[in-house]
Amino acid sequence: MSTLKxxxxxVVSDxxxxxxxxxxxxxxxxxxxAPDVPVEIHFRPFFLNPWVPRExxxxxxxxxxxxxxxxxYKGIAGRVVAAAEQEGLSYHPERVARQPNTTDCHRLIHWAGAIGKAPEMKQRLMELYFRDGGDLTDVDVLVQAAADCGLDAGVVRKMLASDDDVALISAQAQEAAEKGISxxxxxxxxxxxxxxxxxxPQMLxxxxxxxxxxxxxxxxE
Structure with missing residues (x-):
């Protein structure tokens, strides 16, 4: 049992x-x-494209x-696709047909955190978008992703239809920007x-x- 704090x-990201x-x-x-170092990771929201409308x-x-x-974008994408492949990840930009506002994605990650599944939720949403070209503006896609990570689909659907935690996510993203994170x-x-x-990874x-x-x-001390 580690006695280290x-x-x-x-992790501020989108x-x-x-x-x-x-x-x-x-x-x-x-x-x-660094397996001997006890760590607590928290995923914090950031809006890469705050100008994209909610729909x-x-x-x-x-x-x-x-x-x-x-x-x-194709030249830029090629470099990113290659970098992703080196990490064992798949990025297929040609499959992406719709650019989402990510407020609802960050809400899902926040809700998944309540059951200790924030990393899984974030990974699922990223795989849907980058690997599969999934439409993260589609409520059915988001609800299924939440269910895949152990959340109650019916509850999530109702919460997505509400304004639950929209202000919280916006405030956290704003806080990151105010701290100089660009x-x-x-x-x-x-x-x-x-x-x-x-x-x-070695540097990290x-x-x-x-x-x-x-x-x-x-x-x-």
């Missing part, structure tokens, strides 16, 4: 951010490289607005050290060990 890691998809895998690999928009409209054209993923260690970008593991050691040294 757990290290809190806040479900439709491909580097966040890669970054989630890399922080998981980092944890495997979402077509993928072509999104890519044209953000990158100038659908073609302009690029994701960002990993915040012990609520005071931030590492931005989908960093190498070193940060985990260093900050854990500091936190525990302070606790022993």
């Amino acid at each position: 757990p290290l809190t890691i806040d 479900v439709v951010c491909p580097w966040c998809y890669i970054g989630k895998r890399r922080i998981e690999e980092a944890l495997k490289l 979402g928009i077509s993928r072509d409209e999104y890519l044209t607005t953000k990158f100038g054209s659908v073609e302009a 690029g994701v993923p960002t990993y915040v260690f012990a609520q005071k050290y931030a590492v931005s970008g989908a960093q190498d 593991a070193r940060a985990i060990r260093q900050v854990s050691a500091e936190v525990n040294a302070e606790a022993a």
